[in-house]
Amino acid sequence: MNNNIVKTDKNYTYDILKNDLQFLNYEYPLFKINSIGKSTLNENIIYIKLGEGNRKLFINASHHANEWMTSLITMMFIEKYLYLYKNKKNYKGRNIEELWNRTSIYIVPMVNPDGVGLCLKDKKILTNELYKNIWEKYINNLEDWKANIRGVDLNLNYPAGWDEAVKNKAKKGVISPGPRDYPGPNAISEMETKNIINFTNIFNFDMTISLHSQGQEIYWSYLNKKVEKAYEIGQKMEKVSGYFLTEPNYYSSFAGYKDWFIDKYGKPSYTIEIGKGEEGKSLPLEKAEEIYNELEEIFFVAIEEC
Numbered sequence: 001m002n003n004n005i006v007k008t009d010k011n012y013t014y015d016i017l018k019n020d021l022q023f024l025n026y027e028y029p030l031f032k033i034n035s036i037g038k039s040t041l042n043e044n045i046i047y048i049k050l051g052e053g054n055r056k057l058f059i060n061a062s063h064h065a066n067e068w069m070t071s072l073i074t075m076m077f078i079e080k081y082l083y084l085y086k087n088k089k090n091y092k093g094r095n096i097e098e099l100w101n102r103t104s105i106y107i108v109p110m111v112n113p114d115g116v117g118l119c120l121k122d123k124k125i126l127t128n129e130l131y132k133n134i135w136e137k138y139i140n141n142l143e144d145w146k147a148n149i150r151g152v153d154l155n156l157n158y159p160a161g162w163d164e165a166v167k168n169k170a171k172k173g174v175i176s177p178g179p180r181d182y183p184g185p186n187a188i189s190e191m192e193t194k195n196i197i198n199f200t201n202i203f204n205f206d207m208t209i210s211l212h213s214q215g216q217e218i219y220w221s222y223l224n225k226k227v228e229k230a231y232e233i234g235q236k237m238e239k240v241s242g243y244f245l246t247e248p249n250y251y252s253s254f255a256g257y258k259d260w261f262i263d264k265y266g267k268p269s270y271t272i273e274i275g276k277g278e279e280g281k282s283l284p285l286e287k288a289e290e291i292y293n294e295l296e297e298i299f300f301v302a303i304e305e306c
């Protein structure tokens with residue numbers, strides 16, 4: 001792969017991401033760097049759009065802080081797609097120019113920049129007075145932090161069975177802000193979820209993919225809401241990746257982005273759990289290339305099927 005700009009040798013922080021996007025933009029002036037709105041700590045939640053088509057695909061990564069590998073993988077895809085388009089290449093029999101003109105891909109490579117900063121011990125965030133009381137007692141385990149800076153699990157903050165999510169997590173003893181599993185004081189309580197919801201409502205996407213880690217699985221349904229086309233496309237994704245197309249267990253079935261999107265729009269929406277490593281831990285950097293290779297063709301299936 002022609003991977004000149006996006007490197008896989010460092011933990012993927014928000015600053016590296018911004019830097020890489022600027023370099024990519026310089027090398028490939030085919031997109032603009034935009035913001036969907038601010039995070040809790042006033043960082044821009046960045047989005048870019050690739051392609052010019054009428055079909056609209058939305059890809060997002062790093063709802064969960066310790067899943068920052070999903071941001072790196074997304075950026076690797078962005079570079080690859082730009083490279084293929086600029087150089088008029090094909091990809092496994094697919095004409096990239098045709099795909100570019102068929103589908104617009106909206107990409108938010110890091111939904112939760114504050115959380116990623118906390119997880120990776122960004123000094124600016126560690127010295128923030130406002131939120132110290134939430135995370136200070138976790139100082140030795142910040143690498144396992146999934147939530148945003150307020151200790152809310154963003155993928156449990158969407159208005160789709162949110163009350164059920166609260167009940168399920170309370171049964172496991174989670175009733176207040178912390179590293180994971182707290183759904184928030186109410187649905188859409190967080191800036192990050194609010195902005196993702198607004199962004200989604202504005203663009204009316206035909207399909208969405210949310211990248212999480214880990215497990216090499218593709219989730220495609222919400223409770224009994226099963227979009228037939230989503231299953232068919234999911235099977236194609238399964239075939240090109242070896243990932244397992246499946247349905248979530250009841251306890252993880254609520255208040256995620258996918259759940260909300262399927263519930264509200266009834267269109268294909270996936271949660272893809274990338275890679276396989278140590279349970280509950282971030283995926284190791286040295287696996288980035290391998291995981292990217294597992295994922296790559298899934299993106300192309302989505303672009304042509306959405």
Ligand SMILES: [Zn+2]
Nearest residue numbers: 064067212213
């Ligand atoms: Zn996740």
